[in-house]
Amino acid sequence: MHASFTINASVRMRICKSIVLTLACTMIISASAQNAGKANGIRTEVIAQNLDHPWAVAFIDSKRMLVTERSGNLRVVQAGSPPSAPITGLPRIDAGGQGGLLDVITDSKFASNRTIYFCYSEEANAKTGDNGNSTALASARLSDDSKRLEQVKVLFSQQPKFNSRAHFGCRIVENTDGTLFLTLGDRFSRMQDAQTLNTHHGKIVRINKDGSIPSDNPFVGKAGALPEIWSIGHRNGQGATLGPDGQLWTHEHGPQGGDEINKPQAGKNYGWPAITYGENYGGGKIGEGQTSKAGMEQALHQWTPSIAPSGMAFLRSDKYGKAWQGNLFVGSLKFRYLARLELKDGKVVREERLLQGIEQRIRDVRVGPDGLLYVLTDEGRGQLLRLLPTQ
Numbered sequence: 317m318h319a320s321f322t323i324n325a326s327v328r329m330r331i332c333k334s335i336v337l338t339l340a341c342t343m344i345i346s347a348s349a350q351n352a353g354k355a356n357g358i359r360t361e362v363i364a365q366n367l368d369h370p371w372a373v374a375f376i377d378s379k380r381m382l383v384t385e386r387s388g389n390l391r392v393v394q395a396g397s398p399p400s401a402p403i404t405g406l407p408r409i410d411a412g413g414q415g416g417l418l419d420v421i422t423d424s425k426f427a428s429n430r431t432i433y434f435c436y437s438e439e440a441n442a443k444t445g446d447n448g449n450s451t452a453l454a455s456a457r458l459s460d461d462s463k464r465l466e467q468v469k470v471l472f473s474q475q476p477k478f479n480s481r482a483h484f485g486c487r488i489v490e491n492t493d494g495t496l497f498l499t500l501g502d503r504f505s506r507m508q509d510a511q512t513l514n515t516h517h518g519k520i521v522r523i524n525k526d527g528s529i530p531s532d533n534p535f536v537g538k539a540g541a542l543p544e545i546w547s548i549g550h551r552n553g554q555g556a557t558l559g560p561d562g563q564l565w566t567h568e569h570g571p572q573g574g575d576e577i578n579k580p581q582a583g584k585n586y587g588w589p590a591i592t593y594g595e596n597y598g599g600g601k602i603g604e605g606q607t608s609k610a611g612m613e614q615a616l617h618q619w620t621p622s623i624a625p626s627g628m629a630f631l632r633s634d635k636y637g638k639a640w641q642g643n644l645f646v647g648s649l650k651f652r653y654l655a656r657l658e659l660k661d662g663k664v665v666r667e668e669r670l671l672q673g674i675e676q677r678i679r680d681v682r683v684g685p686d687g688l689l690y691v692l693t694d695e696g697r698g699q700l701l702r703l704l705p706t707q
Contacts, residue, residue, distance in 0.1 A: 357636060360674065360701045363690070364393035367698040371679055372419045376426065376458065378685045383692070383700060384434065386416035392462050393700055405456065405465030410439035410449045413481025418451075419488045423525075430458045435486040435498060438470075440477045450474035450516075451484045453498050455525065471496075471527035472544065474516040478503045487556035487628075489564060495522050495530050497546065497564055499553030507589045510549050513541035518588060520553065520566065520580050522546040534583030549586035549612065550578075555628030555646060567628055567646060570594035571602060573620035577646075577664070578613065587612040593620050617657070617664040624650035626694070627680035633687030636705045645689060647678030654678055654691060674701070
């Protein structure tokens, strides 16, 4: 009897130790998970998860957002609910590689017209001609129940189409004058086209919301030039926004080094591939290996080594304190962080790396109606995160 009691007491002691150890480990793991989202006065809140390589987020009201999935789905998400079923009515999307359903924005008058704009990789067909695919921009009305797209209209198709799964660009910005900017990649192996005026490869274009060409575009009426072109010499722009100055700001992927931030001006040449701070993959200079050339613009900022930038937003609110107000935020796909960039006289003077603990590729960065930052992570089970100040 006494022996039996001794064994049971021993077992109980081991069980107690196991419980204590388990509770301690659980507390450590919980604290680690929480602290992974905490850095420099912020913590992360998961708004949506299990998204299939989400690419862009756009706000349709104070609580609900549209999220694109590169595989070709558009969903409504909001905190506390799973993502909606895919919205119907999208055009055919040629998803594969870097292509698919990419950027989405809401019209500045969305509350009254429910208009959205989205860009995607469009395959060639009897109507578009050529072969391969290219970036297309479309408008649509989101139905009153937010379950389908109505009045879908393709406003622009990049020409020529080309067989490639890379460098679609595809960030949309509504300008202060109501026109639309769209970044367009060089399609990777067509990089020399970025210096031409008779293709859309490696360009930024500007169109009206009905797809027509603004009469004050810089190359309107110039022989041999496509009238949609706003600026040339770009590689693969995957971030674009209007700055506090009301001007267009963009960033683009360099090759191996030389990721750039630019403020594209009408008719100007941003150099790719004639000038770059990057080099060929695996090493070796690109072209003549020059970093400057007469008639070509220098970047406002460049990253070497490349961070693979994606998403771009200026923070206008003071929700995180005055020090962050007016800062530029850019996601890094390669190094999996959110860059906070302090600016002075239009130049980057300091960079801070945030969210390194989440260890996910950051694809998009937006500021919500609540004045808070939202980021999308480009993963097979991607997340939409809201950044909350800890103070």
